[in-house]
Amino acid sequence: MSTPARPEDVDEICAGLPETEFGTSWGDRPTWKVPRGDKGRGFVLYRAPHKSAVDPATGEMYDDLVVITTPTEVEKNALVEDPDTPFFTIDHFKGYSAVLVQQSRLGEIDRDELVEILTDAWATRAPRRLVREHLGE
Numbered sequence: 001m002s003t004p005a006r007p008e009d010v011d012e013i014c015a016g017l018p019e020t021e022f023g024t025s026w027g028d029r030p031t032w033k034v035p036r037g038d039k040g041r042g043f044v045l046y047r048a049p050h051k052s053a054v055d056p057a058t059g060e061m062y063d064d065l066v067v068i069t070t071p072t073e074v075e076k077n078a079l080v081e082d083p084d085t086p087f088f089t090i091d092h093f094k095g096y097s098a099v100l101v102q103q104s105r106l107g108e109i110d111r112d113e114l115v116e117i118l119t120d121a122w123a124t125r126a127p128r129r130l131v132r133e134h135l136g137e
Helices: 007-016 073-081 101-107 113-123 126-136
Strands: 023-027 029-034 041-045 065-069 098-100
Touching: 007 023, 007 101, 007 113, 029 113, 041 101, 041 113, 065 113, 073 098, 098 101, 113 126
Parallel strands: none
Antiparallel strands: 023 029, 029 041, 041 065, 065 098
8 A cells, every 4th residue: 555755755765865965055955965975966955935936826935845856857747747746847947857846745646656756866866886786777
């Protein structure tokens, strides 16, 4: 039986991937990076509320957005266009392979799907050697 994803699963899953580090990017934004240290590249970012991402129903800025890197625009579009997932994009991310999701809506997907999406994000930014060691060829 599938378990709905929870907001805290994001950190648990990211922390469980090889050589990840929780730090900051874009100034002060909490970000999961790989590998640890100066060469770390962000793959999951907790986005600050911004006028570029507002709830269409209320006009309020989203205050619980997570930005998740996708391997390519193809995966991004597949997630965004699937009506059964809570993922979306905004004009600010046009041409950038990443999706946004409200933490409050993560329960609309199951934890296994979140693991897959976050592992893909990690693999997109991780050094090839690390990806091979963790995932095989």
